[in-house]
Amino acid sequence: MTASGPPVIFDPARRALRLARSGGMFAQADFLHRRAAENAVLSLEATLRPFPAVVDLSAHTGVFAAALAGSDAAGRVGMPGADPDSYRAAPGLRPLGVAEGSVDLIVSLMTLHWANDLPGALSQIRRALKPDGLFLGTLLGAGTLKELRAVLTEAELAERGGAQARVSPFADGFDGAGLLQRAGFALPVADVDRLTVRYRDLFGLIRDLRAMGETNVLAGSTRPLTRGILARAAALYAERYGEPDGRIPATFEIVNLAGWAPHDSQPKPLPRGSAKVRLADALGVVEHGRGKL
Known part of the structure; x- marks a missing residue:
């Protein structure tokens, strides 16, 4: 009996083709990627330590470097290194191509929502980091394009009597920290950045999605x-x-992720049973005993 791999949700070859075709149009619709890069740079500005060795795994190269260049963190963060192009289209499907424990910072913007094995992709990233190295990632969240999903399904049902999935199943932002923890990251943090973009019509939205390579x-x-x-x-x-x-309106959710490769210097939770103060005392409430059934 052979073990089965992760379910195949996305077609890596089609994803690579979409990214390649979007290159010439990307500048017309790079607003989500620029916002994701700005979020990552804000996190770096608040982290006052150097990151000399950097790898950028983002869907479109150059966006993170451009955001970093004008920030207070630019002097502490090295120039992003090259990465295998195949990883952009299929995160986690093949080896990352970065030596284990070799990188101070890995950034992955707007790529991981296309991973067939998201926990596996995150584990590869964590292993490539040096101890106490930082990962900053963004992916699209579950509320993204909720309006488009609804109208396409209803329209196809009416025209054909059945409907196929047309919008990707995005991750729930509330699962972000848990995914990082499962992949072995320490001090995991996740938050959701929601924005609404207004279009003249549905076809304007579709043009932007094609330009981003997000169809x-x-x-x-x-x-x-x-x-x-x-x-x-x-x-x-x-x-x-x-x-x-x-x-x-078109709704987008950007899930921002941050996690550290484990290191002995990082804060750790106290052992169970070692608390010196009762919870009731800390909260200033009266503790009541449980009644008998």
């Missing part, structure tokens, strides 16, 4: 969307979510 690469065969389905979805979007000026 559907779910594994398996999918029937292409017809003009009729897209027209119905556009009408539903405007009817259900349209604003007084005729524009439509």
Whole structure:
């Protein structure tokens, strides 16, 4: 009996093709990636220590370096090194290609939501870090494109009598710290940055998603969307979510992750039973005994 690997949710070859095709258009729709980079740089500005050896695993290279160049942290953080292009399209699918324990800082912006094995990808990153090295990552969260998901499903059901998944299943931001802990990171932190982007119509949103390389690469065969389905979805979007000026909102959630490779110098929880003060005393409340059943 052979052990099965992680489920194949995304097609790495299609993902690589989407990223390659988006290169020339990316500057037209780089707002999510710039925001993710700015979030990562803010974390570095608050961490007053040097990070000489840096690897950038982000979906689009150069965005993090540009944000870092104008920040107070620039003098403490080395120039991001090159990484295998294949890792951008399929995080965790193949070895990372970075020697274990060799890097002070790894940044991965807007890539990990395409990982078929997210815990495995995070474990690879943690192993590549030196002890007390830092990982900063962002991925799209569960509320992303909730409006688009709803109207595409309804439109395809109406036109075909059945619907296929068209928007990726994104991770829940509340699971972020747990994912880092499972991968062996110490001091894990996760938070969610929510933003709403307004478009003239559905087709403007789709153009931006293509420019970012964020269109559907779910594994398996999918029937292409017809003009009729897209027209119905556009009408539903405007009817259900349209604003007084005729524009439509699109929700995005950026889950920010931060975790450290374990090191003896890091703070650790006290052993169980070692507390010197009762919880009731600390809270200033009266402790009541449990009644008998």
